[in-house]
Amino acid sequence: MEKEHYRETRKVAFVVLFSSIAVALLCFCGCAKMNGYSNESLFPKDISSVYVEMFDNKSFRRGVEYKLTDALAKRIEAETPYKIIDDRNRADTVISGQITKVDESILTVERETGRALEKEVALRAVVSWKNLKTGELLLDNKTVIASANYSQWQNQGFRYGSTLAANNLAQKIVELMEKEW
Numbered sequence: 001m002e003k004e005h006y007r008e009t010r011k012v013a014f015v016v017l018f019s020s021i022a023v024a025l026l027c028f029c030g031c032a033k034m035n036g037y038s039n040e041s042l043f044p045k046d047i048s049s050v051y052v053e054m055f056d057n058k059s060f061r062r063g064v065e066y067k068l069t070d071a072l073a074k075r076i077e078a079e080t081p082y083k084i085i086d087d088r089n090r091a092d093t094v095i096s097g098q099i100t101k102v103d104e105s106i107l108t109v110e111r112e113t114g115r116a117l118e119k120e121v122a123l124r125a126v127v128s129w130k131n132l133k134t135g136e137l138l139l140d141n142k143t144v145i146a147s148a149n150y151s152q153w154q155n156q157g158f159r160y161g162s163t164l165a166a167n168n169l170a171q172k173i174v175e176l177m178e179k180e181w
Helices: 001-032 064-079 158-176
Strands: 047-050 093-109 115-130 137-150
Touching: 047 064, 064 093, 064 115, 064 158, 093 137, 093 158, 115 158, 137 158
Parallel strands: 047 093
Antiparallel strands: 093 115, 115 137
16 A cells, blocks of 8 residues: 555656656747748748749750740749749849750650650759849759659650659749748
8 A cells, every 4th residue: 555655646746756857948949039830921022023034944854944934934823922024124023044954864664665654854053032122132043953753655745744844843942932941
């Protein structure tokens, strides 16, 4: 009987000690200066419009620059507070760049024939974003890489894969437009 009473007393003491430590830690955490959570936009507030220049293409694959420019303009409109302006002189900022590399590689091969089952398209671009009001470079020749897979067995060709890769690249560029945390 005495052992049971001793065990109960130890359990209660442990719970009280643990609770005290937890409360003390919570109090000290509240005292530290922390930024915490915010519902503030991740995009710079002093910008309202973007002019998207046609991307230059240094690769031998033609047409990818049109897909990337179109995908980027659509992503900016859909995922940022900015409006796309078709007149550079009226825009607050301009985003430009060039596709430096378009690679196509084989991911899987059919054993019997050696024919490619799945391929990958990888795009590399260098991007700049300039504030036309202040002259500040918001993005200064940032290299961005994105890729996408496709399968000719599913009636998907290079055109399909490069469109997916351009959309993925546009997504990454829009993410670069966010302010750093």
